[in-house]
Amino acid sequence: xxxxxxxxxxxxxxxxxxxxxxxxxxxxxxxxxxxxxxxxxxxxxxxxxxxxxxxxxxxxxxxxxxxxxxxxxxxxxxxxxxxxxxxxxxxxxxxxxxxxxxxxxxxxxxxxxxxxxxxxxxxxxxxxxxxxxxxxxxxxxxxxxxxxxxxxxxxxxxxxxxxxx
Amino acid sequence: xxxxxxxxxxxxxxxxxxxxxxxxxxxxxxxxxxxxxxxxxxxxxxxxxxxxxxxxxxxxxxxxxxxxxxxxxxxxxxxxxxxxxxxxxxxxxxxxxxxxxxxxxxxxxxxxxxxxxxxxxxxxxxxxxxxxxxxxxxxxxxxxxxxxxxxxxxxxxxxxxxxxx
Numbered sequence: 632x633x634x635x636x637x638x639x640x641x642x643x644x645x646x647x648x649x650x651x652x653x654x655x656x657x658x659x660x661x662x663x664x665x666x667x668x669x670x671x672x673x674x675x676x677x678x679x680x681x682x683x684x685x686x687x688x689x690x691x692x693x694x695x696x697x698x699x700x701x702x703x704x705x706x707x708x709x710x711x712x713x714x715x716x717x718x719x720x721x722x723x724x725x726x727x728x729x730x731x732x733x734x735x736x737x738x739x740x741x742x743x744x745x746x747x748x749x750x751x752x753x754x755x756x757x758x759x760x761x762x763x764x765x766x767x768x769x770x771x772x773x774x775x776x777x778x779x780x781x782x783x784x785x786x787x788x789x790x791x792x793x794x795x796x
Numbered sequence: 797x798x799x800x801x802x803x804x805x806x807x808x809x810x811x812x813x814x815x816x817x818x819x820x821x822x823x824x825x826x827x828x829x830x831x832x833x834x835x836x837x838x839x840x841x842x843x844x845x846x847x848x849x850x851x852x853x854x855x856x857x858x859x860x861x862x863x864x865x866x867x868x869x870x871x872x873x874x875x876x877x878x879x880x881x882x883x884x885x886x887x888x889x890x891x892x893x894x895x896x897x898x899x900x901x902x903x904x905x906x907x908x909x910x911x912x913x914x915x916x917x918x919x920x921x922x923x924x925x926x927x928x929x930x931x932x933x934x935x936x937x938x939x940x941x942x943x944x945x946x947x948x949x950x951x952x953x954x955x956x957x958x959x960x961x
Contacts, residue, residue: 653935655855664924668858673940677851686842686851688879688915688937690820693833714853716935718883748935750853759829770818770881770913770935772853775838 633701633791638740640795641725641747645739649727649755651675653716653748675750678712683776691715691769696761702726702790705735705756706783711774715760716748718768725749726758726792735784740792756784798866798956803905805960806890806912810904814892814920816840818881818913840915843877848941856880856934861926867891867955870900870921871948876939880925881913883933890914891923891957900949905957921949 639645643652651674658671677686705728717723722743728735735756742763743749750772751757760769774780804810808817816839823836842851870893882888887908893900900921907928908914915937916922925934939945 653853653855655857658855663856664858667861668856668925670936671855671857673852673854675853677853686937687838688818688840688842688881689838690818690823690836691828691833692820692836693829696832716853716883718881760833771835772851772937 641741650752678753680710687775698794710780714750714772720745724761728756806906815917816915843918845875852940863959875945878938879915885910889926893921
């Protein structure tokens, strides 16, 4: 029997152990450009490891997913954080796990509000990019450079992520 | 008499001396996530100088501008590139100059198409972020760290940037 997970609303506090939420709410902000623009400043911890590490900017264009969804696999990037910001105001699902001696445990799922992105911490187990309902594009800041930056874990018993309560 | 500038469409070729266009067209791309997602990969040169340099991610929320527009001032960041990607499909104006012995010359203006962002190269003279028509939000990747990363130049005679031909 698959175990069932009910996603919560994404908040900075709930996500704190796994990365940061990219959003205006609660951010350090100040006016620039002669008052015409507000800068919500330095929102995430871009955490890149290894001597050849460099930040890279990419665009991801993903087909949508629907809930309930079967979570068979998570992955992690031991050498770099990975920031995702949506180019639409549609929600996406963010799934993260704790780590126990190299094994992902205690999966938690979050659904974003409009204007929210996430930066998934270096070495944090997470599900793949999961836009809900509609095809969606994202801008992504992650790591380039040498080294093996990808680990995968397939669950013996998959989880089912339900629609939110 | 102010000098007049007519903006062109933004293209990778036209912008090549000043930075990179962030767009899917012409990008290296490949499928990920079991074919559900296309990654348009490593689109810009994030160029950060100095021992304490680190990439930072911010959100900018700017009031709109209208053309014709008087360009009185440009700035540059000697220690870091600055990438801007819009969160709407509205156009923005990108103004850059060549440098001649520390003085900005030969201003050129570009208007973006939907889906285009820009990465302004390190030390490239440029106008401030200039969304056209409507209030607009952008995600920005630039440089944090010690050092003076800001220079400004006020033109003796301002330029006027006209609506596109």
